Amino acid sequence: MTITFPRQLPASFASQQSFDLMRVDYESPEAGGRTGAVQAGFPRWLASWTVARTSHVKSDEVEAFVTSMRGRQRVLMAGDVRRPYPLAHIQGFRRMTVGSAPFTGACGGWSQTIDDAGNAMLTLTGVPAGLRLSWIDYVGFRWTAAGSPAGANDRRALVRVVEPGKANPAGVIVVAVEPALPLWIPAGAVAHLDKPMCLMRLTQETKIAPVDRKQRITGSVISAGSLLLP
Structure with missing residues (x-):
């Protein structure tokens, strides 16, 4: 079967999720006592999903998905579960x-x-x-x-x-x-x-856990950050 990208994140594998906006803000004190602030760039969605104690088939699907992303080279689609x-x-x-x-x-x-x-x-x-x-x-x-x-x-x-x-x-x-x-x-x-959903790339915080005796990667963390493409 041909894989097309952006590829959708697998469903129903996470025991925990973090999904929120990251803003880069710079602050500078002013002479009058006020604090000036400016935002750098556009806010990004940052997400992480922890792999649940699921079936080994679902575990294999998630691990294969991560492998297909080639680190940060390819683009995925995901949203707040x-x-x-x-x-x-x-x-x-x-x-x-x-x-x-x-x-x-x-x-x-x-x-x-x-x-x-x-x-x-x-x-x-x-x-x-x-x-x-x-x-x-x-x-x-x-x-x-x-x-x-x-x-x-x-x-x-x-x-x-x-x-x-x-x-x-x-x-x-x-x-x-x-x-x-x-x-x-x-x-x-x-x-x-x-x-x-938004477009995302995996981040370096993505970590695949060791395989347990039931052939599962329970506790693995899939992390990603959003990107906007025209």
């Missing part, structure tokens, strides 16, 4: 519709504004009336890179909901998110709520 769907709809969007069409998770449209306090406010349209987004839910964005086959959806971005919202009867919902989306994400990118 707590939120494959929004918390209020954690089993998916069955029986939810937009008009007469089933809602699959793909929003009809999106836009971002920055309010006076510097908060990124994300507006999603074309969602079911009454849809809820809660704290720590995610919105994913997918699009196809120039030169890639049509429909490849090989580019991804991810934002986290930090202030919840509920869709109005017109199917519009506004939520505060972090991080703000960079301006170069194409307007044609699809905002979606089903299995939101």
